[in-house]
Amino acid sequence: MAIPLRATALCYSYAGAEVLHGVDAELVAGRVTAIIGPNGAGKSTLIELMAGVRQPSSGSVERAGDVALVVQRPQIPATLPMTVRDTVAMGTWNRRRSRRSIAQAVDVALERVGMTGFAHRSIHALSGGQRQRALIAQGIARDAEILLLDEPAAGLDVASRRRTREILAVEAACGRAIGWVTHDEEDVAAADRIVHLAHGRRVATR
Numbered sequence: 025m026a027i028p029l030r031a032t033a034l035c036y037s038y039a040g041a042e043v044l045h046g047v048d049a050e051l052v053a054g055r056v057t058a059i060i061g062p063n064g065a066g067k068s069t070l071i072e073l074m075a076g077v078r079q080p081s082s083g084s085v086e087r088a089g090d091v092a093l094v095v096q097r098p099q100i101p102a103t104l105p106m107t108v109r110d111t112v113a114m115g116t117w118n119r120r121r122s123r124r125s126i127a128q129a130v131d132v133a134l135e136r137v138g139m140t141g142f143a144h145r146s147i148h149a150l151s152g153g154q155r156q157r158a159l160i161a162q163g164i165a166r167d168a169e170i171l172l173l174d175e176p177a178a179g180l181d182v183a184s185r186r187r188t189r190e191i192l193a194v195e196a197a198c199g200r201a202i203g204w205v206t207h208d209e210e211d212v213a214a215a216d217r218i219v220h221l222a223h224g225r226r227v228a229t230r
């Protein structure tokens with residue numbers, strides 16, 4: 025099974041205080057990996073290191089593929105008049121693709137997350153669950169091999185959570201490697217693999 029992302033002996037410090045102490049973790053193609061653990065365990069830090077938005081103080085992250093990171097609260101300035109469609113297309117802009125192929129990829133991605141009917145709505149006029157799905161669609165439109173989600177279901181209702189689980193299962197079945205920070209027991213039960221952190225260390229794996 026391909027390992028598009030391998031994190032080895034990761035350490036990370038905020039202002040001199042180490043919060044990750046030598047964490048090893050892999051994301052496997054075609055599998056959903058739940059990243060779990062109590063508050064403050066280092067899950068968000070780990071996923072940001074995996075995504076490359078932070079650099080480890082020591083250790084390494086090897087990536088064989090493009091990474092899409094779905095954050096809890098995307099920072100899209102309220103003054104930017106972006107539609108859902110614009111948002112989904114965003115990651116594809118610098119990838120030397122024709123407008124037509126981008127438009128097709130965006131249509132497919134919106135359909136995959138059940139957001140076709142929202143394409144022309146402002147990204148600012150979506151519920152939390154809809155916004156998360158639009159960001160997942162952004163990763164799908166870019167055809168990112170690695171999809172990382174930081175608690176995408178936080179604050180969402182049961183139906184939205186189920187929907188996210190179903191979408192991720194389909195994307196994994198398409199061969200993407202998915203890393204998913206979640207606190208939800210049903211999400212964990214549905215995951216194929218688990219990276220369990222406590223106090224900045226890996227404690228158990230399924």
Ligand SMILES: Nc1ncnc2c1ncn2[C@@H]1O[C@H](COP(=O)(O)OP(=O)(O)OP(=O)(O)O)[C@@H](O)[C@H]1O
Nearest residue numbers: 038039043061062063064065066067068069070205
């Ligand atoms: N910007 C920051 N500056 C200083 N310390 C931070 C910062 N971000 C996180 N930390 C600390 O790093 C540790 C790990 O935080 P992190 O957010 O990665 O944990 P988490 O497992 O994702 O927690 P939660 O489940 O509460 O989101 C915590 O002790 C936290 O207080």
